[in-house]
Amino acid sequence: MSARDPEPDRTEVESPARPRSRLFRKYALLFGALVSAVLIASAGVETYFSYQETRSALLRIQHEKARAAAAVIERFVKDVEAQLGWTMHAAFAPRAEALAQRRIDFFRLLRQAPAITEVAYIDAQGREQILVSRLAMDVIGSGKDLADEPRFRKSRADGRYLSPVYFRRESEPYLTLGLGGRSRDKGVTVAEVNLKFIWDVISRIEVSRAGLAYVVDSRGLLIAHPDISLVLRKTDLSGLPQVAAARAGRRDRSAGQGAIARDLDGAQVLTAHAVIAPLGWLVFVESPLREAFAPLYDSLARTAVLLAVGIVLSMLAGLVLARRIVRPIQALQRGAQRVASGEFEQRIDIRTGDELEQLADEFNRMTVKLRESYDNVERLGQLKRYFSPHLAELIVSSDQRDLIESHRREITVVFCDLRNFTEFSSTAEPEEAMRVLREYFNVLGGELRRFEATIGHFAGDGLMAFFNDPLPCPDPAARAVRMAVAMRNDIGGLVDGWRRRGFDLGFGIGISAGYATLGHIGSEEQFHYTAIGPVANLASRLCDEARDGQILIAEAVHAEVEDLVDVEHVDARTLKGFPKPVSILQLVRIKEGGLDPVG
Numbered sequence: 001m002s003a004r005d006p007e008p009d010r011t012e013v014e015s016p017a018r019p020r021s022r023l024f025r026k027y028a029l030l031f032g033a034l035v036s037a038v039l040i041a042s043a044g045v046e047t048y049f050s051y052q053e054t055r056s057a058l059l060r061i062q063h064e065k066a067r068a069a070a071a072v073i074e075r076f077v078k079d080v081e082a083q084l085g086w087t088m089h090a091a092f093a094p095r096a097e098a099l100a101q102r103r104i105d106f107f108r109l110l111r112q113a114p115a116i117t118e119v120a121y122i123d124a125q126g127r128e129q130i131l132v133s134r135l136a137m138d139v140i141g142s143g144k145d146l147a148d149e150p151r152f153r154k155s156r157a158d159g160r161y162l163s164p165v166y167f168r169r170e171s172e173p174y175l176t177l178g179l180g181g182r183s184r185d186k187g188v189t190v191a192e193v194n195l196k197f198i199w200d201v202i203s204r205i206e207v208s209r210a211g212l213a214y215v216v217d218s219r220g221l222l223i224a225h226p227d228i229s230l231v232l233r234k235t236d237l238s239g240l241p242q243v244a245a246a247r248a249g250r251r252d253r254s255a256g257q258g259a260i261a262r263d264l265d266g267a268q269v270l271t272a273h274a275v276i277a278p279l280g281w282l283v284f285v286e287s288p289l290r291e292a293f294a295p296l297y298d299s300l301a302r303t304a305v306l307l308a309v310g311i312v313l314s315m316l317a318g319l320v321l322a323r324r325i326v327r328p329i330q331a332l333q334r335g336a337q338r339v340a341s342g343e344f345e346q347r348i349d350i351r352t353g354d355e356l357e358q359l360a361d362e363f364n365r366m367t368v369k370l371r372e373s374y375d376n377v378e379r380l381g382q383l384k385r386y387f388s389p390h391l392a393e394l395i396v397s398s399d400q401r402d403l404i405e406s407h408r409r410e411i412t413v414v415f416c417d418l419r420n421f422t423e424f425s426s427t428a429e430p431e432e433a434m435r436v437l438r439e440y441f442n443v444l445g446g447e448l449r450r451f452e453a454t455i456g457h458f459a460g461d462g463l464m465a466f467f468n469d470p471l472p473c474p475d476p477a478a479r480a481v482r483m484a485v486a487m488r489n490d491i492g493g494l495v496d497g498w499r500r501r502g503f504d505l506g507f508g509i510g511i512s513a514g515y516a517t518l519g520h521i522g523s524e525e526q527f528h529y530t531a532i533g534p535v536a537n538l539a540s541r542l543c544d545e546a547r548d549g550q551i552l553i554a555e556a557v558h559a560e561v562e563d564l565v566d567v568e569h570v571d572a573r574t575l576k577g578f579p580k581p582v583s584i585l586q587l588v589r590i591k592e593g594g595l596d597p598v599g
Contacts, residue, residue, distance in 0.1 A: 035314030054296045066274035066285040106132035118192040151178045155188040165217040171232045173223040198224040211287035218280035246273045328356040406519035412476040415543035417462035419506030443490045451483040456530040477560035484509045484551045506548025512538040513556040541575040551587040
């Protein structure tokens with residue numbers, strides 16, 4: 001790193017990404033939407049059931065009105081039939097007197113029953129004897145043969161005859177009513193009934209302000225309506241869906257509960273009908289849909305207003321609640337940002353009395369621990385630049401009291417250095433010499449970390465490392481020889497490259513095992529952790545004796561790893577600092593299956 005490049009600030013962190021959506025807005029919308037959805041669903045369900053109940057109630061009312069109108073019309077026809085029956089008492093008098101009496105009774109009937117426009121008597125042979133009419137001249141004893149007409153045949157056979165509705169002069173609806181005589185001559189009395197008088201019955205039915213009632217016959221022809229002009233035009237309503245459906249089930253007295261349909265003008269109406277069973281007629285009662293459901297629409301309008309108020313209040317409540325949640329979270333966020341920037345001294349003060357306050361307390365405790373951890377990490381990073389990684393971690397995690405105290409332990413020591421480096425460094429450019437050392441120690445450092453060796457010290461191109469202290473391991477000698485072989489293989493590639501560049505360099509290793517004194521060596525201000533004693537000296541001397549590519553080991557090391565390695569014996573040599581010759585072995589290779597780095 002050049003002097004112009006400032007050292008990066010340890011507190012510099014990457015700025016947080018901008019959130020896609022704000023928590024406040026998200027929770028406010030969520031609470032508002034949730035409450036609004038509940039209100040809307042509740043209003044929808046209430047509206048649905050209110051609609052169904054209102055519709056059913058209105059249809060029941062209209063059906064009852066239709067049934068009442070049908071009963072009145074049926075009673076009207078029965079009254080006409082009863083009045084016509086009164087005129088049949090003359091049949092028990094002698095023939096001459098009976099005809100005179102019938103004529104008098106017919107005159108009286110026309111005065112009492114305005115709906116009857118014409119009445120006639122047909123004798124047992126089917127010949128007309130008396131005809132009294134409001135619309136034509138009276139006829140006595142015409143003898144007109146009516147024996148084949150249904151009004152005679154069916155009245156005589158069944159005792160009663162009701163004709164289909166017909167329109168006199170194609171405008172006014174009429175009904176023919178015939179009664180068979182109960183006397184010996186079995187004559188028939190026939191009356192023509194003007195159905196315009198049913199208009200009074202229909203007009204008096206109060207359906208609604210714009211509602212109405214009307215009557216159609218079995219063919220769907222209109223025979224009674226508040227608008228009499230429709231009746232006089234012989235209006236056919238069989239095409240209306242409600243009329244067609246009612247005609248299909250007119251024999252069913254339970255039919256007619258009602259439905260929503262359209263009237264002659266195409267407007268939607270609420271319709272119900274009832275059947276006049278003896279006649280096969282249908283009475284319809286209809287109300288405009290808008291008018292029929294006016295109370296429901298008013299209720300819906302009130303519900304809509306209340307719903308809008310509820311939604312507004314829910315949104316306001318959501319805003320308040322979201323703000324109460326978001327403010328402590330924002331305080332936590334700001335605190336986290338300050339911690340990320342290295343401000344470990346700050347505290348977060350939240351007084352909500354709930355989990356958020358507990359979270360803030362946990363955050364404050366975490367900040368204290370993080371401060372301690374950061375201090376340890378920072379210290380560990382500095383120590384790892386001078387000590388082996390596991391020794392640095394041990395120093396940071398302990399109170400160092402055990403490390404400061406010197407102690408003895410059996411260890412395995414590894415010494416290694418470059419051959420001819422002193423001559424090389426004296427002639428090479430300084431930058432080139434330092435470059436070679438960087439390449440060299442980068443390779444060695446990787447193997448030292450991989451095999452968890454403790455670094456004793458560096459001396460130029462030399463390196464001392466040992467195993468089984470301060471962290472004990474079960475196989476220090478095996479680890480040492482494996483690491484040495486790995487180093488030889490790695491450095492061998494570097495040596496080939498250096499020689500191609502013209503550097504006459506080599507690499508040798510010495511390994512010994514035995515008891516050593518270990519601890520901190522140096523002053524109170526500066527020291528390092530290392531091992532001293534014959535075992536360290538022996539490893540150093542073996543390293544000095546090793547030629548390029550050789551790994552020389554002591555007898556004590558071979559005794560621990562003889563099943564693991566192949567060796568060659570070297571002549572015993574007298575080494576500096578050792579009064580007697582030392583037996584030396586050269587480690588050739590690790591046997592097959594013994595390359596596991598952790599033994």
